[in-house]
Amino acid sequence: RAGLTTTGGLILIINGYSNIINAFYMVSERLPMIRSERPVFLRMEEALENREKEIETEILQHFDRSLRFEDVSFAYGENRVLRHATFTMKRGGKYLLVGPSGGGKSTVLRLIRKYFNPDEGTVFIDEQPLRAIRRESYYEHLANVEQEVFLFDDTLRNNLTLFKPYQEGDMIRAVRGAGLSDFLSSLPGGLDYRIVDNGKNLSGGEKARIAIARGLIAKADLLLLDEAFASLDEEVARDIERTLLALDQVTVVSVSHVVFPDTEHLYDAVFEVKRGRVSRRASPGVV
Secondary structure (H helix, E strand, C coil): CCCCCCHHHHHHHHHHHHHHHHHHHHHCCCHHHHHHCHHHHHHHHHHHHHHHHCCCCECCCCCCCEEEEEEEEEEECCEEEEEEEEEEEECCCEEEEECCCCCCHHHHHHHHCCCCCCCEEEEEECCEEHHHECHHHHHCCEEEEECCCCCCCEEHHHHHHCCCCCCHHHHHHHHHHCCCHHHHHHCCCHHHCEECCCCCCCCHHHHHHHHHHHHHHCCCCEEEEECCCCCCCHHHHHHHHHHHHCCCCCEEEEECCCCCHHHHCCCCEEEEEECCEEEECCCCCCC
16 A cells, blocks of 8 residues: 555665665765775676566575585676685585685675676575575575664664564574673563664674674574674674674674684684685684
């Protein structure tokens, strides 16, 4: 009916307004960065224009085995940022992507997120080409943790569930898995504690853990982090990293310039992305 929208639609609208407002605040100090990102925006525009032409016929029922890049190359305009990348990430594994700024780390995540398709080569998930899998089907298995976490002016419960009808037990398990149990116990009202002003009454670490809990409650198979530790102090970042490394049956892919020597060896693999090449970095204790 006219004038009505779904809860999901409302969330997208609110997110959109938030992003627009934040952009006005940030634009003056980030003009150089925005100019450097112009090729990315052009590729995104191209991807949106081509979306209707894409043939996505497959449904991803389960993610059981692996995510694999096979001879993948990708460019923004004339700038080739990935060159013949070949590597595998196994289901349930923990993977760290490191390397210099502009080396291609974020592009690897964008391809995993299905924002773009490779110019050459193929990304496979359980030996199905990711290109052929329907977006809505794939995104049911995916969760993102960004440096900036958007929070509603609403209860902790609704911020965790994003207004979906999950069972109380699922919420409690997600809270425990994200390391939020002590935080929840300390709150007046527990899950009904009200978050205000995009989380002004929370710490950066608590916001990051809420984002992780969102992925756990949705039973995401793939948890993708893009510089999620960048704005956190070292002790909090280490604590959250240990939480991620302890997650059972969840594949974690983290892009980070923050690397702790005492936890690096706990990852199943550390991939260095440099000048478009992806190589597995040797590290004591890495399987």
